[in-house]
C-alpha cells in the first residue's frame with residue numbers, strides 16, 4: 001500500500017489565493033492595504049530564510065511589508081520598543097516576532113508586548129487562553145495549517161484517535177487543542193513518554209512534532225492512518241522530517257518534507273493577518 005501524499009503547496013496556494021482576494025476587497029473598501037510586520041533579532045540563517053519567505057508571500061498577497069531587523073546584541077528594551085511602535089500603527093494588522101530569539105531575551109515577556117488583536121502567530125497568553133476555551137481568537141499558524149490539510153484531504157477528524165508527538169507551545173500543544181475542538185480523542189506524547197510506539201500505533205491521525213529526524217518509522221504507525229510531519233531538519237541528504245519515508249508504505253496519508261506543513265504555516269499566517277485587519281476595521285470586535 002502506498003499513502004496518498006497531501007501536497008501542502010497545493011493547499012497553501014488555494015488558501016493564499018483566497019487571502020489575496022480578501023486583501024483586494026479590503027483595499028477597495030478601506031482605501032489602504034493592511035500591513036504585516038516581521039521582527040527578526042540576530043542573524044540565525046534558518047530564521048532569515050523563514051522570514052524572507054513570509055515577507056515574499058505577504059507581499060504577493062497584497063500586504064504592506066513592515067520588516068524590522070535588529071542586531072543580535074539588541075536589548076530586550078530595544079525589541080520591546082520596536083513591537084510597541086509597530087503596535088501603535090493602525091495600518092499594521094499583524095505583528096510576528098520570529099523565534100527563536102537570541103539568548104538573554106525573555107521570549108514570553110516580549111510576546112506579551114504584542115496586542116492580542118495583532119497576534120497573528122497566536123502566541124500571547126490571551127490567544128492561547130482563547131484557544132483552550134474554544135472562543136474566537138487568532139490561532140497559531142502551524143497547527144491551523146495542519147487542520148486545513150486534514151480537511152483538504154477529506155479526513156473526518158471527529159471521533160478519531162489523534163496522537164500528537166510533542167508538547168511545544170508553538171506546535172504540539174495547540175495542535176492537540178485544535179484536534180480536540182474538532183472532536184478527536186487526543187493523546188499528547190512527549191520526551192517522557194515511556195513506550196512511544198504503543199501510543200502512536202493507536203492513532204488514526206498522527207502529528208509528528210518532536211523535532212527529531214526520523215523518530216517515527218513504519219512500526220509506529222497504524223495501517224491507513226493520516227501522518228502529518230511537522231519536523232524539518234537539514235541533513236547531508238537534504239531536508240528530512242520527523243517521519244521516515246518507509247511510513248508511506250503503511251499510512252493512508254502522509255505529508256512531504258519539504259512541501260507539506262511548511263507552506264501551510266505561511267498560508268495560515270496570511271489568513272490570520274487579513275482576518276486581524278478585517279476585525280480591526282470592525283472595531284476590534286470579539287478579540
Ligand code: ADP
Nearest residue numbers: 165166167168170171172189190191209210211
Ligand atoms: P517544535 O517547536 O517543532 O514543536 P520543540 O523542540 O519546541 O519543537 O518541541 C519538541 C517537543 O517534542 C517537546 O515537547 C518534547 O517533549 C517532544 N519530544 C522530544 N523527544 C521526544 C520523543 N522521543 N518522543 C516524543 N516526544 C518527544
